[in-house]
Amino acid sequence: MHHHLILRVVTKMLVGTIILFAFYVQFHGDFSPGGGFQAGVIMAVAFIIYGIVFGLQKAKQVFPEWLVHKLVALGVLIYAATGVASLLLGYNFLDYGAFNPGHPIYGQHWGIFAVELGVGITVTGVMVAIYYAFAGRPPPMKDEDW
Amino acid sequence: MINWDFIVGHLNYWLFIILMMTGLYIVVARGNLVKKIVGLNIFQTSVFMFYISIGKVTGGTAPIYPVNRQGDIEYDPTIIYSNPLPHVLILTAIVVGIATTSLALALIIRIREEYDTIEEEDILRIEREMSAQDNKEHGSAMGGRA
Amino acid sequence: MIDTLIDLILFAMLVFTALAIVRINHLFAVVMLSGVFSLLSALLLVTLDAVDVAFTEAAVGAGISTVLMLGTIALTARTQKKSSRSGLVPFIVVTVTGAVLVYGTLDMPDFGDPNAPAQLHVAPEYMAGSIEDIDVPNVVTSILASYRGYDTLGETAVVFTAGIGVLMLLSGLGRRRREDEEEEEDV
Numbered sequence: 001m002h003h004h005l006i007l008r009v010v011t012k013m014l015v016g017t018i019i020l021f022a023f024y025v026q027f028h029g030d031f032s033p034g035g036g037f038q039a040g041v042i043m044a045v046a047f048i049i050y051g052i053v054f055g056l057q058k059a060k061q062v063f064p065e066w067l068v069h070k071l072v073a074l075g076v077l078i079y080a081a082t083g084v085a086s087l088l089l090g091y092n093f094l095d096y097g098a099f100n101p102g103h104p105i106y107g108q109h110w111g112i113f114a115v116e117l118g119v120g121i122t123v124t125g126v127m128v129a130i131y132y133a134f135a136g137r138p139p140p141m142k143d144e145d146w
Numbered sequence: 147m148i149n150w151d152f153i154v155g156h157l158n159y160w161l162f163i164i165l166m167m168t169g170l171y172i173v174v175a176r177g178n179l180v181k182k183i184v185g186l187n188i189f190q191t192s193v194f195m196f197y198i199s200i201g202k203v204t205g206g207t208a209p210i211y212p213v214n215r216q217g218d219i220e221y222d223p224t225i226i227y228s229n230p231l232p233h234v235l236i237l238t239a240i241v242v243g244i245a246t247t248s249l250a251l252a253l254i255i256r257i258r259e260e261y262d263t264i265e266e267e268d269i270l271r272i273e274r275e276m277s278a279q280d281n282k283e284h285g286s287a288m289g290g291r292a
Numbered sequence: 293m294i295d296t297l298i299d300l301i302l303f304a305m306l307v308f309t310a311l312a313i314v315r316i317n318h319l320f321a322v323v324m325l326s327g328v329f330s331l332l333s334a335l336l337l338v339t340l341d342a343v344d345v346a347f348t349e350a351a352v353g354a355g356i357s358t359v360l361m362l363g364t365i366a367l368t369a370r371t372q373k374k375s376s377r378s379g380l381v382p383f384i385v386v387t388v389t390g391a392v393l394v395y396g397t398l399d400m401p402d403f404g405d406p407n408a409p410a411q412l413h414v415a416p417e418y419m420a421g422s423i424e425d426i427d428v429p430n431v432v433t434s435i436l437a438s439y440r441g442y443d444t445l446g447e448t449a450v451v452f453t454a455g456i457g458v459l460m461l462l463s464g465l466g467r468r469r470r471e472d473e474e475e476e477e478d479v
Binding site for chain 2: 296299303306307310311313314319322323326329330333336337340341342343344345348349352353356357360361363364365367368369372373377379382383385386387389390393394397398400401402403404405406408410411414415418419422423427429430431432435436440443444447450451454455457458461462
């Protein structure tokens with residue numbers, strides 16, 4: 001896509017904003033609509049739009065495939081590890097009171113933070129990995145045939 | 147004698163059912179696999195909206211409490227909130243839905259690579275021809291008895 | 293009154309979009325219309341007070357799912373073949389199913405009824421507990437991550453599994469290994 005000058009310029013300006021918005025949705029999900037699922041999707045969209053406009057190879061340089069595959073598993077591990085950690089501290093599985101026994105409400109906040117982070121990482125990883133898998137397939141027809 | 151209150155109270159449900167059935171019709175009546183997935187998506191989204199509409203309370207608002215400058219929740223008993231439980235269930239279902247949809251799309255791509263078509267009728271015809279071919283070969287190997 | 297009007301307009305647009313998807317044979321248009329359908333349903337979800345869900349639907353349905361479907365039709369075919377089957381049998385099946393479902397809704401409480409069974413159990417406890425136990429203003433987040441943490445763990449695992457499935461099918465991880473083994477056998 002070398003000829004779409006406007007698309008390329010606008011995308012360059014937008015990608016950073018989209019990533020920033022994803023972080024806002026991720027970490028402000030306690031107070032406004034949002035959370036790990038939405039933030040993960042928005043974060044993935046930033047990389048997908050980069051891949052669409054600048055080509056798959058460029059996107060893979062920015063966000064390499066091996067890292068994406070690691071992130072897919074890392075998020076679920078963070079989520080499960082939060083549960084196991086509360087188990088080891090003598091509480092129920094995923095009982096976030098464990099993380100601050102003197103003040104269970106703060107413990108809840110830490111637990112929700114960790115769990116939402118895990119969800120966000122997995123969703124980002126899965127969505128980008130799926131996009132890479134679809135876009136990396138050799139197409140049966142050329143761009144000009146559309 | 148038409149009970150207008152009853153109709154107004156249930157009209158929303160019926161409209162959702164019309165949308166659901168449109169999706170189901172696409173799944174059943176159209177042979178193209180991509181179009182079947184689109185129909186399934188319409189069905190799915192209508193079920194989501196139906197489910198959410200069960201949690202709606204007349205005069206209610208989104209289940210997010212107002213917060214004051216210090217970041218503490220200001221509880222106001224006069225505000226009515228809609229039921230947040232369906233929202234949680236459907237929120238996660240949407241993300242799971244796109245993950246499973248992408249799995250279906252990946253299967254369609256593999257089907258096209260094997261059969262060179264994504265029309266249901268063509269795939270069934272090829273399958274029949276292949277099994278007929280198999281029967282013939284095995285039949286002659288068995289001495290024409292199979 | 294204005295709520296009902298907005299509802300009806302959105303519904304009319306949704307129904308017309310769905311009917312257009314039924315009629316059109318060009319898959320590119322079908323995929324774009326399915327994105328439109330998702331966006332309209334996100335608007336309807338906002339009028340139903342489900343802002344979190346609307347947010348997700350707008351990002352997922354109108355964004356990622358459209359991209360993936362476009363990727364699929366780029367790898368498969370762009371038009372649908374005219375079907376030789378008649379649409380009569382599916383139409384009867386769909387009508388009967390719809391009639392049964394409508395019959396099922398007759399016993400349901402009115403739309404927006406504050407005394408409906410769905411509103412009286414569990415949810416009020418979560419609403420109150422979200423202030424006292426968790427102190428998170430967005431009740432959806434507190435239920436999602438804390439009260440129903442098990443569910444969300446399971447759903448994250450489903451997303452993970454689906455992602456692995458797509459990688460197995462498309463990225464050729466399995467095939468590469470098989471080819472390696474075949475090469476070793478050749479040597």
